[in-house]
Amino acid sequence: QVELLKKVKGCDGILCVLTEKIDAQLLEAAGPNLKVVSTMSVGFDHLSLDELKKRGIRVGYTPDVLTDCVAELTVALLLATSRRLIEATHEAKTGGWGTWRTLWLCGHELANSTVGILGLGRIGVAIAERLKPFKVKKFIYTDVAPRPELANMIEAEYVSFDELAKQSDFLAVCCALTPETHGICNWNLFSKMKKNAIFINTSRGGVVNQEDLYEALSTGLIAGAGLDVTTPEPLPTHHPLFTLKNCVILPHIASASYTTRNAMSALAANNLLAGLRGEPMPKELKL
Numbered sequence: 501q502v503e504l505l506k507k508v509k510g511c512d513g514i515l516c517v518l519t520e521k522i523d524a525q526l527l528e529a530a531g532p533n534l535k536v537v538s539t540m541s542v543g544f545d546h547l548s549l550d551e552l553k554k555r556g557i558r559v560g561y562t563p564d565v566l567t568d569c570v571a572e573l574t575v576a577l578l579l580a581t582s583r584r585l586i587e588a589t590h591e592a593k594t595g596g597w598g599t600w601r602t603l604w605l606c607g608h609e610l611a612n613s614t615v616g617i618l619g620l621g622r623i624g625v626a627i628a629e630r631l632k633p634f635k636v637k638k639f640i641y642t643d644v645a646p647r648p649e650l651a652n653m654i655e656a657e658y659v660s661f662d663e664l665a666k667q668s669d670f671l672a673v674c675c676a677l678t679p680e681t682h683g684i685c686n687w688n689l690f691s692k693m694k695k696n697a698i699f700i701n702t703s704r705g706g707v708v709n710q711e712d713l714y715e716a717l718s719t720g721l722i723a724g725a726g727l728d729v730t731t732p733e734p735l736p737t738h739h740p741l742f743t744l745k746n747c748v749i750l751p752h753i754a755s756a757s758y759t760t761r762n763a764m765s766a767l768a769a770n771n772l773l774a775g776l777r778g779e780p781m782p783k784e785l786k787l
């Protein structure tokens with residue numbers, strides 16, 4: 501960020517990734533030449549949209565091209581967490597594997613379950629489509645308002661936030677990080693969840709109150725959590741969440757396939773070029 505602040509002066513465009521904060525300070529440092537900011541991400545919580553809008557700076561982002569890849573990783577993380585794969589490989593490698601035992605390393609299965617989606621968008625739909633063949637019984641979701649067009653694609657029922665907490669056997673967080681969603685996965689949510697529930701977050705770490713999640717996981721209030729995103733990133737290796745067997749933590753890799761990262765970079769570059777030329781961007785974020 502310090503380097504960026506130094507070098508941004510006089511730039512006409514910025515191509516950034518999600519770790520770069522594009523805020524008033526950076527925009528001031530860039531100066532009046534700046535016409536376009538193109539982020540190589542679908543998330544845009546690192547951009548101060550008000551500040552960009554005020555200055556008439558156009559914004560490009562990369563929705564759609566990463567949906568399949570993120571949904572796939574979400575399913576992988578969900579299964580790794582619910583079926584305790586990381587614990588299991590560790591046991592196999594380190595001598596914990598004794599004779600076959602009836603309840604050893606038992607987890608929770610998707611068949612006949614209720615899957616809840618917090619924030620139904622493209623990614624939530626793609627996750628549900630992938631989970632359906634695992635014989636999920638019911639999909640439910642909550643959002644600021646019902647989204648019937650998307651929900652119909654996966655036959656998902658709109659429920660309140662509380663009902664989502666109460667009914668979900670698996671809860672996947674798919675919402676954007678905004679002031680409204682900041683910290684919404686907190687004690688209030690976890691305390692209403694089932695004891696067998698698995699919590700999965702591949703959106704942004706900021707939606708989760710990590711102290712509350714630690715408490716919920718360590719006291720057995722919920723069964724497990726799979727996180728691809730944390731606060732901060734990287735999560736310090738001494739963080740308490742790393743001590744829990746029922747918490748699987750990945751280093752923000754949901755969109756990390758060669759195909760998807762290539763598509764994201766091409767889209768980000770094309771957004772930037774179109775913005776600089778004053779042409780319509782392939783994917784512009786309307787401010």
Ligand SMILES: O=C(O)C(=O)CO
Pocket residue numbers: 518540541542543544566754755
């Ligand atoms: O695109 C995003 O917003 C990510 O988090 C990484 O792909």
